[in-house]
Amino acid sequence: MRWIRGGRTLSAQLLAGHVVVLLLAGAVGFALWARALHGRLDGQYEQRALAVAAATANVPQVITALTDRDPAGIQTLAEQIRVATGASYVVVIDRSGVRYSHPNPALIGRRIEEPVVALDGHTHVGIDPGSLGRSANGRAPVFGAGRIPIGEVSAGVLEKDVSAQAVAELDDVAVYLAVGAVAGLLVSVLLARRLKRKTFGLELDEIAALVQEREATLHGIREGVVAVDSTGRLTLINDEAHLLLGTSAPAIGRPVRDVMPAGEMGDRLFAPSPDGEVTDVVVLHNGRVLVGSRREVRHASRVLGYVVTLRDRTDLEQALRELDENRSLTDALRAQQHEFSNRMHVISGLLDLGRYDEAIGYATEIDQQAAALADELAANIDDPRIVGLLIAKTTVARERGVELMVSCPRRLHVPPRCSAALVSIIGNLADNALEAITGANPPERAVFLRLESSDGSITIDVSDTGPGIPPGAAEAIFSGGWSTKPHPDGRQRGLGLTLVREIVRSFGGDIAVQPGAGARFVVSLPIPAPVRP
Template sequence: MPRMGRTLASRILFAVLGIMAVTMALGLALFTRVTSRATDQQAVEQTRSIAVSLGHVPQVATAVEAGDPDHVLRRLAEAVRRDSGASYVVIIGRDGTRYSHPNPALVGQKIEEPVVALDGRVHTGVDQGSLGRSANARAPIFDANGRPVGEVSVGLLESEVGVRFTHEMADVLLYTGAALALGVGASLLLARGIKRVTFGLEPAEIVALVQEREAMLHGIREGVLGIDPSGRINVLNDEARRLLDIQGAVLGQRVVDVLPDNRLRGVVTGEVAGQDLVAVTDEHLLVLNRMPVVVGERQAGWVVTIRDRTELEALLRQLDSVEGLTTALRAQEHEFSNRLHVLSVLLELGEVDEATRYSRHLQADTALVGEEVRSRIGSPVVTALLLAKTTVAAERDVRVRLDPASRLTTPVADEVPIVTVLGNLIDNAVDAVADDPRTVGDHPRGEVMVSLGCEDGVIQMSVSDTGPGISADRLDDVFVDGFSTKEPRRGMRRGVGLALVHRLVTRDGGTITATSPDGARFDVTLPMRRKEVVE
């Protein structure tokens, strides 16, 4: 069990108490100083008022001039002291003789200091008298002609003022104690509220969780993007930055202000719903999942996980192509075996001339297709692609033809874009024809026409098929990531090929359009990069 001094509640309690104690101490010291000054000033004003009032009483002046033979001044001074609350009221003659004093032994004796009020003014202050330190006021006693004949000294002892101050301080201390008690209660409530928000975790545990989260987020090879309920980014690890190509500080910004308006942003914001959704960028093929985050039965936002499937998808497609080619070669092997058997039987029967004629006929048919393509296409790589696709399509009972008007004899510097685009378009066309339910039982199932040309430095490609085509209302969606009218095959994700083709074509400065006059037709233009010929 953690020690009390280390818990969140105790930290908040001690912090609040410390702040309040320091604040109260400073406030109390300031209040004491101000109140003490105010109390002294109040005492001085009170004594001044008493002294001035008594100095203007005619009977006082008459008795002082007569030497107070009837001791009237003593009784009068005692009555005034008792009624006013003063500590002492001393009436002094011109010669300094005391006619009244709280200490009877001093009555009739002279004061040590001069009679200062004979100048006709009132003198106030805090000084040391015979009874102790006191707030004092000395006012002149005026006769009927307005001449000073003595003085009245009225004082409030410091002890009496201190009693009043103590009563006021008791109220202040009571208020201070109540405030401290309220602070303790408020700190405990605050600690409980914070503990509830932080799920009962202590600060050290929260720090450890944050460190572990940062280490995990930035140490995995999967992108993680956290979005709060208002659509702002609050978590973004390094892999997500790389895959989404996000630069700079974007935490706190809205997703719609960071990502461009495309399918990727639609998946991240939830406009496109589903699991394992595919999005294609200029560099990557991404698979995204968007899951809600619920904390304490509250919707806290969403977490988007991002996986890079670029290499895996390329390998799957390459494997699919190799498997298709292998199947075609196996079929050709079977066909060649049949032909060899025919030749063998003809020779066994002694039909040498017929066997020779049959052999030349097979050789002419095989060479004719390859020679026809090579005569129109100058690139050996593109030629090999067309021949391979023709062989694979034939195995699926689909005929692939090269438009007789096709010509591409100019050497090309980079054939990868042409091969990638053309290969994907032919594959899609062959799939559409081979899977067309309308042609079941037909031989062949349908036809794919390929056209290649070059004009004014622009390569023009066209692939059309006799398949079911594309409905007019879906023509604008064929290049969107994930769009497909076919069922997934062998773990490969449908709706990716055309999206990749579109990204590749537009990135290289070309164009691609889709139409569906009778079947599907795709027209592509690509800027040509001529191969430099070294002489």
């Protein structure tokens, strides 16, 4: 069968294979049918010959001739019966095996080679080689007085006549098999075309190479890849995607809604989309910062599904946040340096003018102002990191021409487990408020920050006099990548509020936003119970 495989396309190989199978099946079926038909016809003609033989054995003239051992007139009678019944021969034989009739007159009066089997008083059928050739034969005993066998009548139909009948019936079978073969060929052609369309014309070696390359590529890259077909079922998910999504195998073949995590991840990347494509959206999932994209897969005009790619930016985002914190610290130090320089210039001028008392009074005043702010914050907040953060943000706000007013009605006790979370929440909300005012430049430039603890929770209330949240964007602002202005270095913005909400949710807290002019965020953060030894 090398001619089937060598140098042929996959569809041609399948078509050739189907044709060979059809031809072999047809030939074997035809042979088996012919064999069965021939056996059935042999049986029918044997019974027909036996009927002729039995009818002849009961003719009185035959009985009389065998009883008297007088063959006169038997040849004529036998020929008449043969012609009338369509038999090939009718031979009357006495008990000693002598023929009284035969289609070949030369054999009349001569003995037969085989024994006279019907002398046992029973009929016999079978295939007899005979003097005239192979035939379907029937033998019936001729009974004399006292029901004693005195001879037999042998009748038969030559095999050539049986074969002619078989050929006549097999013509119909051949036509039926030919029609079946043609129908099977047409179906094979259609299947081959469908297979070619399903495999996009690729051959077996090309498909095998693609599978090997796909496995090596998808499980070797450091990006998560998820493929979903047009029915919404997963067809591929590599190891990195399992790691980033927190899923586990087996997932292939299952509906994507049953495998993908609910929430922002599933809604933004795996939910139906009008345009079918999503580009570089930032989502937080299981404490990771992920950048995801979705692209439709098309062949010609047919949509085959879509592919989602995921990139882990957790480490990068952590580094960027640390860089932002360092920038904030640098800005605060620069602002303090600028403010310190201005104050030194004032003191230097007063000294140059000889107004020593005024210079001493001015220095004492600014020292008391700085100490007063630090003392006030330290008296109301027991966490030095938060105090340092607020002093730095106040200095930055003053440098930008914004008044940052911090209020804390009662002393705020911050559990060590909440310290880092509060620093991140306060820092992000304060930075957003300062940026909103700096960018919009409203008539009144103020940020109000209120910290309060009560009933086992800490409330952080941050509001500003900026343009506020656009209508209908109260929920969108928490989506990764949302921002009212681009970052000067082109880096992805809008992760601050997303991180804040993720931190708040991890503590079981709640964050509320007030849309409209002047944004306001209220965070309620439960205080975890102290761990007892």
